[in-house]
Amino acid sequence: MGARRPYMRTMSKTSWFMTHARFKTYMLHEISSVFVALYMWLLIDGLFRLAKGPEAWEAWLSFIKHPLVVVISLIAFAFFVIHTMSWFKAVPQAMRIQQGEHFVDGKLIIGGHYAALGAFSLFVLILAGVA
Amino acid sequence: MSKRTIQLEVLRYRPEQDKEPFFQTYTVPCEEEWVVLDALNYVKDEIDRTLSFRWSCHMFVCGSCGYKIDGEPKLGCKAFLRDYGDNIRVEPLDNFPIERDLVVVIDDFVEKLQSVKPYIIAKEEKALAAGEYIQTPAQLKAFKQYSMCINCLLCYSACPQYGLTNQEFIGPAALALAHRYNMDSRDVGRSAREHVLAAHEGVWECSFVGACSVVCPKDVDPAGAIQQAKFTSAVDYLTSMVGIGGK
Structure with a gap:
């Protein structure tokens, strides 16, 4: 009997996600959250400008109307939608609701989240005087 | 043919x-x-x-x-x-x-599996003559899916976190099984498993890639079990902070 000599294959720490389509999608999803974070920063900046006074606020308003900022905002919005969808899709896995011997259908839980999102969005739009 | x-x-x-x-x-x-x-x-x-x-x-x-x-x-x-x-x-x-x-070589997995105490830790051991531990179908349903694991290790092979942490991560199957026993109405061993589950190499190392649940041949959904265990772990942490204590 020969001596044992287990062989460990190496895994690249920097390009591991290129080895499978599933991992590429995962990494793109993670990287896209940078846009979401940038957009959050833009909104928070808007709040600070509002606190500073009417001139700063008007300057911020004209800044976000710049075509380049509009394009970036649209990209960020698309990623917001993707992240919302993937988050809601994961909810039934992370939050199972048991009723007796059955679990509440995952589609109902996801649907409930979309309904809550819709209701809250409508509330914000009414509050803003848009709807 | x-x-x-x-x-x-x-x-x-x-x-x-x-x-x-x-x-x-x-x-x-x-x-x-x-x-x-x-x-x-x-x-x-x-x-x-x-x-x-x-x-x-x-x-x-x-x-x-x-x-x-x-x-x-x-x-x-x-x-x-x-x-x-x-x-x-x-x-x-x-x-x-x-x-x-x-x-x-699966020695690492076997060690990890043992570390989560994958067996019922009862409040008090009953003598065999005292009969079985009673459980309702609803109580069984709460964890049954996570008990279907056959230790095939497909989830460890699919999990990038297990590889990226140089096998430090406790990993999908062991964590799902720990959750399975924590969810069992006959078990009181949650605090005995907590130091493994709530450790950095435990549930918090999982970044929810979700590959484990995709490849699982028994539909155990280890990724779901881990996310639920994260929630329990966070609640346990918060309650211990204010001195209420968990199970």
């Missing part, structure tokens, strides 16, 4: 003579209803008896025949040849040292 011929590319590694693994191709005449495991057994019986691989039940119960087939962790007995092309690549599971050919 129609016959077809496939080229089976198998990763070989014979520690006594090979410096590193290499692919060896076998030409296998196969039947329509064959699975990859049948093709491997054909090679073993008819072409090359030196080929090593684990298998036992041939009906996805024992969990022995996990291999990476065309880049995806699969059970060899559940991977039908009709779902593949004429060239099929079979490798050992990722993230484990290769002992020989398709056989991997």
Whole structure:
């Protein structure tokens, strides 16, 4: 009997996600959250400008109307939608609701989240005087 | 019965003579209803008896025949040849040292499994004569899905976190099983498992790639179990902060 000599294959720490389509999608999803974070920063900046006074606020308003900022905002919005969808899709896995011997259908839980999102969005739009 | 011929590319590694693994191709005449495991057994019986691989039940119960087939962790007995092309690549599971050919060293997993105490820790042991521990169907339902694990390790092979942490991460199957016992109405061992589950290498190392649940041949959904365990762990932490304490 020969001596044992287990062989460990190496895994690249920097390009591991290129080895499978599933991992590429995962990494793109993670990287896209940078846009979401940038957009959050833009909104928070808007709040600070509002606190500073009417001139700063008007300057911020004209800044976000710049075509380049509009394009970036649209990209960020698309990623917001993707992240919302993937988050809601994961909810039934992370939050199972048991009723007796059955679990509440995952589609109902996801649907409930979309309904809550819709209701809250409508509330914000009414509050803003848009709807 | 129609016959077809496939080229089976198998990763070989014979520690006594090979410096590193290499692919060896076998030409296998196969039947329509064959699975990859049948093709491997054909090679073993008819072409090359030196080929090593684990298998036992041939009906996805024992969990022995996990291999990476065309880049995806699969059970060899559940991977039908009709779902593949004429060239099929079979490798050992990722993230484990290769002992020989398709056989991997699973000692690390066995240690991790033991560390989560995968058995019922009852409040007080009953004498056998005192009868069984009663459980309602609803209480059984709460954890049954997570008890279906057959320790095939496909989830560890699919999990990038297990590889990226150099196998430090406790990993999907062990964590799902820990959650299974924590959810069991007969068990009071949550605090005894907490130091493993709530550790950095425990549930918090999981970044929810979700690959474990995709490849699981028994629909255990380890990723879901881990997310639930994260929630429980966070609640336990917060309640211990304010001095209420958990289960």
